[in-house]
Amino acid sequence: MNSLSVDDLTGIKDLTRADIDLIFKTADAFKEVINRPIKKVPSLRDITIANLFFENSTRTRLSFELAEKRLSADVVNFSAASSSVKKGETLIDTVNNILSMKVDMVIMRHPNPGAAKFLSERIDAKVINAGDGTHEHPTQALLDSYSIRERLGDVAGKKVVIVGDILHSRVALSNIYCLQKLGAEVMVCGPTTLMPRYIHELGVIVEHDLKKALEWCDVANMLRIQLERQEMKYFPSLREYSMQYGLTKDILDGLSKKIIVMHPGPINRGVEITSDVADSKQAIILQQVENGVAIRMAVIYLLASQIKR
Amino acid sequence: MEKQVILNSKHFELTIKRLSYQLIENHNDFSKTVLIGLQPRGINVLTRIKSQLEAILKKEIVCGDLDITFYRDDFRRREQPLIPSATNIDFVIENKNVVLMDDVLYTGRTIRSGLDALLAFGRPVKVELLTMIDRRFQRDLPIQSDYTGRTVDTLTSERVSVEWKEIEGEDKVVLYTPDENE
Numbered sequence: 001m002n003s004l005s006v007d008d009l010t011g012i013k014d015l016t017r018a019d020i021d022l023i024f025k026t027a028d029a030f031k032e033v034i035n036r037p038i039k040k041v042p043s044l045r046d047i048t049i050a051n052l053f054f055e056n057s058t059r060t061r062l063s064f065e066l067a068e069k070r071l072s073a074d075v076v077n078f079s080a081a082s083s084s085v086k087k088g089e090t091l092i093d094t095v096n097n098i099l100s101m102k103v104d105m106v107i108m109r110h111p112n113p114g115a116a117k118f119l120s121e122r123i124d125a126k127v128i129n130a131g132d133g134t135h136e137h138p139t140q141a142l143l144d145s146y147s148i149r150e151r152l153g154d155v156a157g158k159k160v161v162i163v164g165d166i167l168h169s170r171v172a173l174s175n176i177y178c179l180q181k182l183g184a185e186v187m188v189c190g191p192t193t194l195m196p197r198y199i200h201e202l203g204v205i206v207e208h209d210l211k212k213a214l215e216w217c218d219v220a221n222m223l224r225i226q227l228e229r230q231e232m233k234y235f236p237s238l239r240e241y242s243m244q245y246g247l248t249k250d251i252l253d254g255l256s257k258k259i260i261v262m263h264p265g266p267i268n269r270g271v272e273i274t275s276d277v278a279d280s281k282q283a284i285i286l287q288q289v290e291n292g293v294a295i296r297m298a299v300i301y302l303l304a305s306q307i308k309r
Numbered sequence: 310m311e312k313q314v315i316l317n318s319k320h321f322e323l324t325i326k327r328l329s330y331q332l333i334e335n336h337n338d339f340s341k342t343v344l345i346g347l348q349p350r351g352i353n354v355l356t357r358i359k360s361q362l363e364a365i366l367k368k369e370i371v372c373g374d375l376d377i378t379f380y381r382d383d384f385r386r387r388e389q390p391l392i393p394s395a396t397n398i399d400f401v402i403e404n405k406n407v408v409l410m411d412d413v414l415y416t417g418r419t420i421r422s423g424l425d426a427l428l429a430f431g432r433p434v435k436v437e438l439l440t441m442i443d444r445r446f447q448r449d450l451p452i453q454s455d456y457t458g459r460t461v462d463t464l465t466s467e468r469v470s471v472e473w474k475e476i477e478g479e480d481k482v483v484l485y486t487p488d489e490n491e
Contacts, residue, residue, distance in 0.1 A: 002389040002390055002391070002392050003389055003390055022392070025392060026392065026393065028395075029376065029378070029379075029393035029394075029395070029396070032395070032396050033379065033396075033429075036429050036430060037429065037430060037431060038428070038429040038430070040429070041379035041380060041429075042379070042380060042425070043379045043380075043384050044384075071379075301379075301390075302390065304385070305384065305385060305387075305390035307385060308385065
């Protein structure tokens with residue numbers, strides 16, 4: 001199959017296994033492209049893409065913008081902080097205004113879960129979800145699984161633990177869907193207060209002891225504590241969280257096997273992961289960032305190919 | 310569908326040998342020349358010519374594979390997007406002579422994309438084109454090959470297929486003509 005089964009990328013939940021394999025195969029080709037002397041291909045030179053960021057982002061926004069530019073698309077940027085949203089404009093009005101400027105694709109990050117889905121049902125342009133509140137962050141999950149595949153050869157049969165703030169993390173939910181579709185076993189680990197109540201219904205193992213979780217896994221994905229989304233205290237102090245769930249070099253070296261450490265960024269050094277772990281050979285954090293551009297190029301390319309002239 | 314063999318395995322082998330000697334006439338010891346096959350079927354031409362040249366010259370020839378999917382001019386005009394193949398060019402083409410290789414030269418659009426794709430790897434001194442089959446009078450663009458295995462006159466409705474021992478079981482070139490009622 002040469003095309004995606006979906007019209008928009010709002011979440012991993014809607015993708016099939018074949019879709020994910022197709023994205024990975026296409027990303028392989030783009031990874032080669034971004035390591036060439038001239039890192040640009042002309043495929044999307046007649047496509048215009050709007051990056052709508054209603055929430056702060058550095059990495060994801062840069063990564064999407066680079067991916068778009070390396071595909072030769074025209075790019076317009078929008079950030080809520082400096083826009084009419086502050087003047088009371090609704091999401092659909094904002095987007096319709098941008099679309100009347102003939103935009104073919106919208107990349108959107110929004111604080112409300114379901115915002116991307118809402119938009120995709122109301123506009124003709126292609127929508128890619130770059131994170132919707134605590135719901136999904138599909139391209140991050142794709143690049144995480146792609147990085148595991150690159151390092152370990154395959155995702156199927158691997159044991160992956162996601163550690164930290166599962167309750168507020170869109171990365172966790174998208175990763176769970178993606179890893180399971182690719183045949184990996186998934187465990188979540190964190191304090192009870194940061195664990196969604198019905199998480200086990202997703203078919204994941206729940207563990208509260210970090211050391212046990214790390215002994216079990218092949219890959220540990222360390223999430224950031226999302227203080228900006230926490231409206232109340234979920235743990236007594238950052239120090240206490242870090243004592244129980246922070247990954248240190250001592251813990252890593254004390255394990256019976258060499259595991260791979262991932263982090264979706266931005267890192268709070270010394271909280272969920274110490275500097276020496278983040279900079280160690282077992283960490284593939286910077287490879288994740290590189291793969292992010294290739295994965296986003298693949299997703300944009302595949303969705304753009306559905307836009308008929 | 311009527312089937313006509315244009316080159317049988319004996320002529321096929323002779324053609325490969327002739328093309329190799331023609332390349333040697335122009336490129337001497339290949340110290341400043343690299344060969345690049347266009348994915349997917351140009352790779353077969355490249356592999357065969359490379360082994361022939363290496364047998365004659367007793368030295369290794371620098372070769373690469375080039376995929377042109379992202380440079381095609383029919384993106385979004387097809388029902389299904391094309392899935393890219395691998396590009397393997399781990400050398401610098403700056404100041405080198407490049408010989409591009411493909412199996413059939415037809416409209417010239419693939420070669421046009423290939424030239425664009427090639428320039429992402431630097432500025433070669435000269436680019437030449439080698440094709441096993443040239444379907445002349447069918448060109449959409451002003452592109453010609455420098456080394457041609459066999460020139461054939463065909464109709465647009467016809468199809469020319471270069472087949473390989475390694476893939477199809479026999480070296481040959483076949484012209485398929487649709488029946489009148491097809």
